Amino acid sequence: MKNGLKKYFVIILLVFLFLSQKHFAQSDIVKGSFFYPVVMEQNEFKHEFSFLLAKLPEDAIEEASAWIYAPLFTYSVKYGLPQGFSLNGYASTNIITFQFRGGPQWGYSFNKVTAAIGFDVAYYYGQLNAFGFNSKVHGWQSYPHLDLGIEFKNFTLTFRGELYYILSMTQKADDLETGVTTTAVAASSFAILIEQPLWKNNFLTIGVNFHFTKAYWPAWAVFPSWERYFFIPEVIIGFVL
Amino acid sequence: MKWIKYILLAMLSIFVSCNTNLEYLEPEYLDGSILDGTSTIPDNIKSNFEGIYNIKNGSDTFGDRVAFKWVGDKLIVYGSKFGSYFKLGGGVQDTVFLFEGSWRHMQNVDVGLLRLKISVEDGALDLWNNSVKPGSVKLKGSFGFEDNPNQKELTLEYYRPFSEEAKNSKFLIVAHRGGGRNSDYLGASENTLEMIAMAEELGGNGIEIDVKLSKDNIPFLYHDKNINLRLTQESPIQGPIEDFTFSQLRTFVRLKNGERIPSVKEALEFVLMKTTLRFVWLDMKSTKNAMPFVIPIQQDIMKRTKEMGRDLVVVIGIPNEDKQALFLEYPNSQNIESINEMTVDDVRKTNSYAWGPRWTMGSQTSLVREIHSEGRIAITWTVDQIQFITTFINESEFDGFVTNYPTIVAYYNYAR
Numbered sequence: 001m002k003n004g005l006k007k008y009f010v011i012i013l014l015v016f017l018f019l020s021q022k023h024f025a026q027s028d029i030v031k032g033s034f035f036y037p038v039v040m041e042q043n044e045f046k047h048e049f050s051f052l053l054a055k056l057p058e059d060a061i062e063e064a065s066a067w068i069y070a071p072l073f074t075y076s077v078k079y080g081l082p083q084g085f086s087l088n089g090y091a092s093t094n095i096i097t098f099q100f101r102g103g104p105q106w107g108y109s110f111n112k113v114t115a116a117i118g119f120d121v122a123y124y125y126g127q128l129n130a131f132g133f134n135s136k137v138h139g140w141q142s143y144p145h146l147d148l149g150i151e152f153k154n155f156t157l158t159f160r161g162e163l164y165y166i167l168s169m170t171q172k173a174d175d176l177e178t179g180v181t182t183t184a185v186a187a188s189s190f191a192i193l194i195e196q197p198l199w200k201n202n203f204l205t206i207g208v209n210f211h212f213t214k215a216y217w218p219a220w221a222v223f224p225s226w227e228r229y230f231f232i233p234e235v236i237i238g239f240v241l
Numbered sequence: 242m243k244w245i246k247y248i249l250l251a252m253l254s255i256f257v258s259c260n261t262n263l264e265y266l267e268p269e270y271l272d273g274s275i276l277d278g279t280s281t282i283p284d285n286i287k288s289n290f291e292g293i294y295n296i297k298n299g300s301d302t303f304g305d306r307v308a309f310k311w312v313g314d315k316l317i318v319y320g321s322k323f324g325s326y327f328k329l330g331g332g333v334q335d336t337v338f339l340f341e342g343s344w345r346h347m348q349n350v351d352v353g354l355l356r357l358k359i360s361v362e363d364g365a366l367d368l369w370n371n372s373v374k375p376g377s378v379k380l381k382g383s384f385g386f387e388d389n390p391n392q393k394e395l396t397l398e399y400y401r402p403f404s405e406e407a408k409n410s411k412f413l414i415v416a417h418r419g420g421g422r423n424s425d426y427l428g429a430s431e432n433t434l435e436m437i438a439m440a441e442e443l444g445g446n447g448i449e450i451d452v453k454l455s456k457d458n459i460p461f462l463y464h465d466k467n468i469n470l471r472l473t474q475e476s477p478i479q480g481p482i483e484d485f486t487f488s489q490l491r492t493f494v495r496l497k498n499g500e501r502i503p504s505v506k507e508a509l510e511f512v513l514m515k516t517t518l519r520f521v522w523l524d525m526k527s528t529k530n531a532m533p534f535v536i537p538i539q540q541d542i543m544k545r546t547k548e549m550g551r552d553l554v555v556v557i558g559i560p561n562e563d564k565q566a567l568f569l570e571y572p573n574s575q576n577i578e579s580i581n582e583m584t585v586d587d588v589r590k591t592n593s594y595a596w597g598p599r600w601t602m603g604s605q606t607s608l609v610r611e612i613h614s615e616g617r618i619a620i621t622w623t624v625d626q627i628q629f630i631t632t633f634i635n636e637s638e639f640d641g642f643v644t645n646y647p648t649i650v651a652y653y654n655y656a657r
Contacts, residue, residue: 062471174601
């Protein structure tokens, strides 16, 4: 991440850190959180808007253009089903790439802890005309994930571990198909998310996500030929709508 | 409230402190060298070692087959898997051959040490007697990761000599940025004399280097627009690199592995006098008009190349219309060796020595044939994926290509 961007994130984090907090009833804290894997009531609906910024490795990006640092904007929805199940959906973009992701999740709560397992499937598509190349990518991914949430008095804390499989990926540069991948383990990630009221009934999510990946899909255009894993941290800031 | 502060501060400190780049350490023998006390392998039998070998033990790490090639006094072994290559020193003890050195995967940073031996029962005498046959020579030993050479068994068996096609190949393997990028962790920085010195071991017979122009009009090697920590160590000067004089850059900037920034003149002198490289592509990256300062240096080297009878061509890169206009402004530009990256018509306009289209345009066989019929060559860039390396070597009519993985290209070129 560029130093300027990092500075703004540090400021946002510190502002968040020292915000005065209202005392909410425990159920409100849980209900108002989005990523906390609470067992949802049937037909309950939640949605959230977040943006993510990654610190990309210089090895991959070199002196790349500013768009490489573009944040990823995500609109997320959750819909409650019977028996502890819910459906999750996410639409993300950083302008050059779009990802549509969704899948079921099942959760179970005991005392102040909730655990959930889920499985999402995603389709992504990207196009970029830069560095003298007209490049395109599209493919399918799957995301089995395991979530663990802990309730605190004024906030919720969620840990999410995720595997990220490429089911298929096709890359094109100009009219040449430059890469086709099928069934390869691409990545794993581990996220820590805190959710708390910001004002009135509006909740804010703040978190970090650590990727260990060969191919970070939002920056697909700069990960062409390595056979090695990169560590990529992400900051997440979200607003429950 | 107390908890959330601790958690947030922990998240913040983890995020700010995390290092997204890799650490790479050159492995070292901790138990001394097995080559101490050995005599050198005689030059007249060195070529007996060259050829294609099957890997009997160790193929999980290095692939099924490798190519052996001497580069100076080093026996270099090129494999296909992840761009694996060995850099071996050799010696003779009685009639037995001993080899020791390091291995590396170019596409990741796996690295380690290995030791190999050819005993009399494994064909050492065939090598002495120039009677090597398929299966007659075996190298046995071990390899390991990082500083331990004894973790896994390694056996290589002679399969066949290089084909006539491979022996006579004039295919240009043009190593990007003088041999490799900083992100390849080769122990030398990109665009330096130290990297150029490694280019041939890495399998290249040509190099591409990036040219900038200092404030006092000295052309030098550097890729990026700014002085930055990707390419340099911490420096007291900052900003666009072309805003400084060459003397300031030499004084205040050390490249990633501690080298000083070389001038184009130094780099070309080095290529001419210290290597057997056959091709240099000067990629004109300057934001200014560097042509009047680079071309005289290139022309001087070309003149000396001819006087020495050396097989070397240094070409001025013409990547776009702006640079083409600057090139054409230069007196007598039609007689200056250049490589034009644009259309075949542009190549004719600049009377370029070579055409340099980007690889994603495909093999473009009919255009390459047109170029050949005009006495020019065609070099594409930058081919890194194995399936395209094999396609361009075996099916296209290009005379070579720029690559970040010359070790992989060398393997497929020798394995023709």
